[in-house]
Amino acid sequence: MAVTNVTMEVVQSEYESLRDSFPKFCGCDTCRGDVLVYTLNRLSPHYVSTREGEVITAINLDTDQEKAKLDVVLLEGLRKVAAAPRCGAKPITL
Numbered sequence: 001m002a003v004t005n006v007t008m009e010v011v012q013s014e015y016e017s018l019r020d021s022f023p024k025f026c027g028c029d030t031c032r033g034d035v036l037v038y039t040l041n042r043l044s045p046h047y048v049s050t051r052e053g054e055v056i057t058a059i060n061l062d063t064d065q066e067k068a069k070l071d072v073v074l075l076e077g078l079r080k081v082a083a084a085p086r087c088g089a090k091p092i093t094l
Helices: 006-019 029-040 051-061 064-083
Strands: none
Touching: 006 029, 006 064, 029 064
């Protein structure tokens, strides 16, 4: 049985959508990873073990309310990482 964390897939997809709005954000693998980890640590995981569960969870995560929560946490992560990037990039304010 394979267990999937649907939240991770949704967070990665939403990060990619928001990333384009911040061209000054470094976005290297380190900064991207830091934003994703920051975000995932502040959201509830949604583990599923069947394709049906994956689809239902993805639909639930696609609601406006859940998207808004995710976007707020992602934006907070982008701001924090941009202010103190571990990759050596120059800190910026978003």
